[in-house]
Amino acid sequence: MTAQHTTQSFIHDGKTYELRLQSDGWTFTVKAFLNGQPANGYSHSVTLPTAFDLRNTKGCDAIEILFEDAKSDIRDGTWDRLVEALNALHLTEDQSIGCRKCTSREVEIKTVDDRKMYRCKSCNNVWYEKRTVGGAYEMTLDDITEGVIAKGSYELHIAFLLNMNFREEAGRPSFWDQLQNWCNQNHLAYQVFYKQIKRGKDEQWLRFTRNIRAQKPSPTSPT
Numbered sequence: 001m002t003a004q005h006t007t008q009s010f011i012h013d014g015k016t017y018e019l020r021l022q023s024d025g026w027t028f029t030v031k032a033f034l035n036g037q038p039a040n041g042y043s044h045s046v047t048l049p050t051a052f053d054l055r056n057t058k059g060c061d062a063i064e065i066l067f068e069d070a071k072s073d074i075r076d077g078t079w080d081r082l083v084e085a086l087n088a089l090h091l092t093e094d095q096s097i098g099c100r101k102c103t104s105r106e107v108e109i110k111t112v113d114d115r116k117m118y119r120c121k122s123c124n125n126v127w128y129e130k131r132t133v134g135g136a137y138e139m140t141l142d143d144i145t146e147g148v149i150a151k152g153s154y155e156l157h158i159a160f161l162l163n164m165n166f167r168e169e170a171g172r173p174s175f176w177d178q179l180q181n182w183c184n185q186n187h188l189a190y191q192v193f194y195k196q197i198k199r200g201k202d203e204q205w206l207r208f209t210r211n212i213r214a215q216k217p218s219p220t221s222p223t
């Protein structure tokens with residue numbers, strides 16, 4: 001029998017999850033997806049004593065309970081609690097690195113601005129090691145990177161970077177080259193815009209966002 005699947009949608013906290021039921025005829029598995037990526041690391045499955053057509057599963061308690069289990073994982077935040085508990089165990093990097101958004105283990109690790117940056121190769125999720133020491137220089141840059149992670153974009157008066165982090169000095173690249181280079185390292189894009197702070201005086205600001213050009217297209221959902 002060829003693999004078949006059927007889906008249910010489930011809304012929690014404003015997000016629409018897709019619960020996919022897959023089967024080879026005997027074993028039935030339900031897994032939750034969000035935006036085409038696994039929503040957590042759980043799969044719920046049952047193996048029946050006899051082959052069963054997926055089209056007849058509606059109202060079959062043995063199958064319906066798998067959907068209910070997948071929904072309660074999301075409702076109760078079970079996965080988030082598990083991730084927190086694992087973090088608390090301080091596992092070594094190799095044992096514990098996985099993307100929290102899509103659970104992929106394909107994670108690229110680089111050192112940027114003296115701390116580790118992690119990027120999921122499957123969904124382009126970016127996160128950083130917690131900084132333990134750092135001054136104003138790092139704080140300005142961390143505000144940008146953390147701001148983009150938290151809200152999707154971050155705005156900053158150009159003077160902060162122009163006069164401090166990416167100052168033009170002899171032997172250094174131009175301000176714009178330093179800015180672009182830093183954005184490339186952090187998978188960010190920037191846009192210049194103008195804000196009127198004082199009457200009649202436009203000031204130059206920068207808006208940072210995730211550079212989505214590096215993102216792989218997400219796999220298409222089964223219909």
Ligand SMILES: [Zn+2]
Binds near residue numbers: 122
């Ligand atoms: Zn990911």
